[in-house]
Amino acid sequence: MHDASAHNQVAHHAPPTSFIRKHVFSLDHKVIGKQYYGLALVAVLVGMALSWLMRIHLGWTNFAIPGLHLLSKNGAPGNVMTPEFYLQLMTMHATIMVFFVLTTAPFAAFGNYFLPIQVGAEDMPFPHFNMMSFWVTFVAFLVLVSSFFVGQGPTLGGWTQYAPLSALGEVTGPGQGSGVVLWAISIAMFCVGQLLGSLNFITTTLDMRTRGMSLWRLPLSSWSWFITSCMGLTAFAVLMPACILLILDHVAGTSFFAPGGSVINDQVQPHSGGSTLLWQHLFWFFGHPEVYIAIVPGMGIVSHVLVTNMRKPMLSHRVLVYSFGALAVLSYMVYGHHMFVSGMNPVSSLAFSFPTLIITIPSTVIVLIWLGSLYGAKLRINAASLFSLGFISMFIAGGVSGFFLAQPSTDIMLHATYFVVGHFHMVMGVAAMFGIFAGTYFWFPKMFGRMMNETLGRIHFWFSFVGAYAIFMPFHYLGMAGNVRRYQAFTPDYMQPLVPLHQFITIAALVTGVAQLVFLYNLFHSRFWGKPASDNPWQATSLEWSTPTTPPPHNNFGDKLPEVYHDPYQYGVESSLGDYVMQASPEQVKTVHDEA
Amino acid sequence: MAKFFAITILVIAILSAIPILRHTWWMAEDISTHGAPIDEQMSETMAEAGISFLASQFILAFFIWKFSNPRPGEKIKNFPGGAKAMVWAAVLLVGTEVLALGVFGAKAWANVYFTPPSSSAMPVQVQSGQFAFYFRYPGPDGKFAPIHPELISESTQNFYGLDTNNDPDAKDDIVTAEMAIPVNREIHLLMHSKDVGHSFFVPELRVQQDFVPGLDLSLHFTATKVGRYEIVCTQLCGLGHYNMKAYLSVLSQQDFDDWMKKEAAMQ
Amino acid sequence: MATTVHEPPKIDAGRDSTRLPGNGNSRNLVPADGKLPAVRDYSPPPASTGIWVVLASIGMSFLAFTSALVVRKAALDWQHLTLPPILYLNTLVLIASSFALEVARRRIGAFMRRRESQVASPTRWLYMALFLGLLFVAGQYGAWLQLRSQGLYLSTNPNSSFFYVLTAIHALHVLGGLTGLARVVYRLNKSILRKSTLDATAYYWHFMDGLWLYLLVLLWMKL
């Protein structure tokens, strides 16, 4: 071990041979990454199916959806959706999407697979924690889904689970007893999983970099995973205690969040003094960073994909990284904007408003750097780059609506309306999904050794891009007209004239949803029958394209770890390979563009 | 493909802006004395957000159009000014923009929340519960009787838990399911929830405030236009959330007095 | 018990004296632009960094609990409870345990750095730390029993709720630390202990110590 000649030798653990060790309880970060991706894929299909049911119901309230009664014992008598079932579907849709799709896919899945490879490590430093991280998350998902089949079904309290609706138990509605407890257990477990993951991500980035891989030589995607894991570390560490206290309010009769003197069904509830705002503070202290946990990895992936397809580096690597970091730091200071009308001190509302407005500055810097980098590029159009550009378009569209919600005075009109729903669906839903798609089309060849079908990828993109606008732009109009969110039906009131718009959205959602099946088909078909991929099909520079085989071997780089000689994005140079030089190539090259 | 994509972005951006410009779906008419600055703030924000949105999408579309499918041998170019220009643009343009929005928005906000109600404001109490609002007027004695949570009974319409047998103040309190107020009179709305979180939202009044169980909150406003408006709950409160609403009748003083008499008889 | 360790090569002495090969050892090449802030001659073994990450997240969790407690204290139904006196004893036990572990760590450390050719009974100190740690958890259990006998249960009042929650979660973390300590003893006996593992366990243990003092003050204070 003390022999210096063993430098860069990688011979830690031999690849496992048994099926269970190889594919189920694997310690290999690549397998865990794929497992996370699979979990996200299952979760997103469930989440999307739930949203279809909701959308159909919103467009045509009394429409009997065949087979709906199979999903719930009481939720759909005669296949007509009841209000509680609608809210249960909504809560599950949101929880599944936010936690098990938007957090797992861009962060845990791609991060697990590519962070160690991009920093030039053979694995994460704590593979057992890494394995636990996935399996805890997986069980958390099962616990969440199991609430469909337990008691009166899942909770109807929304993904924010505001107390005291969530804290008082079954008296507040079906699913508010065991449903909430299962929800809180699931989320607490999820937190544990992500904390373990973050621990690995942070240590990988700090300690596992290979020779020559300084922090500034990390690709943008690695930077985004690193920053995200720092956010995750603090955010999930706050949500978990909140969930524990919520569970105790249910099962142990404590009153952390349950206030005294609540009268439900003419019965005074046996709680006293709990603080309902406490839950909101704890939740949003997690909740707002969570938005960035979902979107920052997307930004990193998109930057990484875009740089490769623009064939030129970003205007500034560092400014982008600093901006990601600024988003992360500011995200903790702005969470109060979710509570402008929550009875928080109006002075605090104002105090939260300014950082919220200021967070637009790093976001704008990021967008401008992307746009500025496009100038003078040699842009390649393919499914991955289309989704990356779509991401930028979506992020702008969803981002500008943030102006309205950042100010308490305009928020009065838009709070809790479809405007908010449109805003976050565009900015952290669709944009983050586009990031996932871009990452998938880009890295699929590396992960499975086969190319995805480009034509199908483009068809998928066109439907998704136009569809996403068709679905979520009208949400903003609905919000302007005062359409309140989380309504399962529109009784004869001022919202009824908006129903045709809802019907339009429903149709758009169904079409866009069906288009996702194209992606699914492409994914599975290409996995087995796609064109074999070369080691570096995109002529990219970062370390994941320097692995000796595709997909990478068990220890990523064979018997010798790579050494890094260059900044991550050496495009637009003159080298023996053409216009790029790989990070691990010792070749000295002349940059042709860099006069600025 | 790239050109088609650029055009698509352009078309979507323009189509998205049309309903906003034409006010196809727009905010309800303002009937409050404090609403004008809010509306103004809304239009200003819309102008800035709209310009940012359209400009960015146009630039994105233009660059995609121009810089894709390069001829072989073409060299990459760098944006003149580089990243520094971008940071300055973001800090100066967006910074001053959001600062201005923040400062003016703060004024509009202060109008609603930092001014105390005048002493002549008419007190009305609103209690939210799953899934209805009930309002209380103090009656001739001008005093709200204390609430006894253990006496609250929806089945006997004692929504406020009033002890009418023992409490003289309770006898003349008037509890209604619809909120009526006289026009051009300042209302001091005292809010509390009897169970979970709810919200009081009247789009026309430019008012939205959550009910927080365990906290007594208040609002004040003056309605300037006679009519019947809807009060809706915007805070998820359970299965009947979608149906939790009440009506706000803004009446002339004469009509209001008549209404009050009618309601008193219903008690 | 009087284990004497004297087989230097089998203990992985960490990476502080010589540059060790292999993973995580990123002796960076001279960077092109000459100034790269994070370039170091070697990277510490992951456990040394990982432990700070772990402590940060545990600290964050307890900060969340603290803020909950502060908010909840403001409510009218807060009744201050007198802490069971056994807690003060427990505190001493935990500090003593920390002390024992530190003695063990330094001895092993000195041995690993070759300052001493052999090390006198480090396991004895480790066992002592382990035993005192267990004693602390038992003592905490005693404190819960004392509260129960006063009729103070988890849901009796907000103060007792917080008392049970905070002490129980702290005790869980201490139990986790005990598992770590047991692992250290096991690895030491097999002579496969790494310095970084030992250090990480010790930092964790001291952190539990400090955290406990913090919680004690928090619960004792009448804010």
Add this chain to the structure above:
Amino acid sequence: MRKESSFAAVLSAVVLVCSGALILNQKVSAAGEGKISGTVRLDGPAPHMKGIEMSKDPYCAKAHANEPAHLEQVVVGSNGGLQNVVLYITEGLPASALAEAPKEVLVFDQKNCMYTPHVLAMDAGQTFKVTSSDQTTHNIHPLPNPMTGNIPWNQSQPPGAAPIEKSWKAPEVIPVKCNIHPWMNGWHVVVKGPYAVTDGSGNYSINNVPPGNYAVTAWQELYGTQTQKVTVAAGKAGTADFTFKAK
């Protein structure tokens, strides 16, 4: 020999007839020959029943546009008869009469945002059906005490949804409410054995009561219960009139 055999035949015939008569007799009485009937009245002026404002749901409000609904705690007919009083037997029923719940399926309808009937009496184990005649979603939320063995439930019924069929296990007076329309309240009075509910004039008739001595209890939601002793002779109905005093 012949004499003896004819004697035996006669004897067996007598025994047969007697026992047959006994069995038949029992059957006849179990089939509902006996009954208890009477009238329940209110002594004193009917209390003021508060009006119900349904403005929050335009559908409900429209249904009561001409005549506002009132609370139904005390509903008095023109002759002072008290409606919605449940009468049931608390003492004296033989076990055989308690064995099986009636097969008849009761209907608990939601009409114009009120429960029809306001009070639904039923035998433990008897099936009832919750239906809705309204074009608005209702939510049926009975609140039994779980200690009795009746499990609370809470279920919505959108327009066009299938009726909900349920039954209760144990005797209990169960309030039923609609959370979406807080003013809606009704009662499920679950008893063991035969029961009756008074009509608009306060008349009732408990059928299927075998002859015997009974205690009959009358339950009224506001005034509570009253009990009387009644005797039902073979072929003759027992009578019990109740009077509740207005408070």
